[in-house]
Amino acid sequence: MxxxxxxxxxxxxxxxxxxxxxxxxxxxxxxxxxxxxxxxxxxxxxxxxxxxxxxxxxxxxxxxxxxxxxxxxxxxxxxxxxxxxxxxxxxAARRPKIIVMVSRFDHALLHLLYQIRVGWLNAEVVAIVSNHDDSAGTAELGGIDYHHWKVMKDNKAEQEQRLIDLVRDTGADLVILARYMQVLSDTLSKRLYGRIINIHHSFLPSFKGAKPYHQAHARGVKLIGATAHYVTPDLDEGPIIEQETERVTHAMSADDFVATGRDIESRVLARAVKMHLENRVMLNGHRTVVFTQ
Structure with a gap:
């Protein structure tokens, strides 16, 4: 030896x-x-x-x-x-540490917490960060530190610095935007490049930005989806890790699209996080190499 x-x-x-x-x-x-x-x-x-x-x-x-x-x-x-x-x-014996950021829609957050609880995801949630207080009870129930940071135009830089400090202080390996409805600054996106995963409620590159399900409904699409990707300064254009689609019909409303999408988003984000934490994702320029099991 x-x-x-x-x-x-x-x-x-x-x-x-x-x-x-x-x-x-x-x-x-x-x-x-x-x-x-x-x-x-x-x-x-x-x-x-x-x-x-x-x-x-x-x-x-x-x-x-x-x-x-x-x-x-x-x-x-x-x-x-x-x-x-x-x-x-x-x-491989080290349990990765993650910070989950969420706004009001908490379905993706709850799915991550469940998959950690049952052992499918090997991770420790060291903090939940939100610009609302809706998920405070979820954090308390799980014994997780909760940070309610309101984000406005005049304090955005200050709140992002608090996030950088939190990543440093907790030793977090990954930040997850689980339907966190704030656009991160170019500075933060560059500083944590490859360490922030976002779930976008659309099959990118279609329907970027706000209300993609409503955009999809207005265009009469027959498939909707979700995309987990790394965050970059270019909105919703970071290297894609995982995607999934589901069929929809003309008889469904925009709200039906949203409801269908919640399940897709939760599954796609969890799979992307798992692959990242297992070191199965490698950056290749604007793309990724993903080694599945």
């Missing part, structure tokens, strides 16, 4: 994600180093973007009891340096 790896009786588990220019020998270099430190690969996914010649890979592996993350990093450093990889190693 390599130095600095001590046995604790429990197998260590990690997830490696990497991206680099595609070239021969990447997989062999990485897996050889993992084998050398006694790791066992339990899941492996890879993808080559032929348009950019970029190679993406995700490997989930276990190791000897007591294996440390920094030890894995040192073992992989020669391969990372050789191929110029952008790599990250996540400790």
């Amino acid at each position: 390599p130095a600095n790896l001590t046995s604790t009786g429990t197998a260590a588990a990690f997830v490696l994600t990497l991206a680099c220019d595609d070239q021969p020998g990447i997989v062999a270099a990485v897996t050889t180093e993992l084998a050398a430190i006694g790791s066992n690969i339990v899941e492996s996914n890879q993808f080559r973007d032929v348009e950019t010649n970029c190679f993406f890979m995700r490997i989930a592996f276990t190791g000897p009891a007591g294996m440390a993350r920094d030890g894995v990093e040192r073992a992989l450093k020669p391969a990372i340096d050789r191929f110029g990889m952008r790599a990250a190693i996540a400790d």
Whole structure:
């Protein structure tokens, strides 16, 4: 067993994600180093973007009891340096921390909390943030810190700084906009890029902005949907993680569209959050590479 790896009786588990220019020998270099430190690969996914010649890979592996993350990093450093990889190693035993932001429609928030409670989502909600007080009771019931921050034109920058401070103080890994009906500033979107997921109640790129179900109803569409995406300064144009649609008819009202959409939004957001927290989503310019199970 390599130095600095001590046995604790429990197998260590990690997830490696990497991206680099595609070239021969990447997989062999990485897996050889993992084998050398006694790791066992339990899941492996890879993808080559032929348009950019970029190679993406995700490997989930276990190791000897007591294996440390920094030890894995040192073992992989020669391969990372050789191929110029952008790599990250996540400790699978660590429970990710999330902040959920919501306005008045709380269906997506409630679905996230339920999926965490039953164990389908492995996450700890460290705070709920809202520009209304409607979900205060939900937070209290779950023993979650609730922050009611009213957002107006003259205090938006101050409230966004409070969010940045909250992310820092709680160590949050991800911020989730679960129907949080405020447009984030360019500054905040850039600062937390890749760490904020939004659920938009439309099958993007159709019907961006406000009241997309009403826009869809006015156009007489036959399918409506929802889109979970990373937040960027360009409204509703961030890299898409997950989407779903459902059929609607001419006999349905705009309110029927809204009701149908609530279920879609909740499912899509939960799936996107799960894939992000399991390190299955990799940014690829304006797109994403999503390694499903």
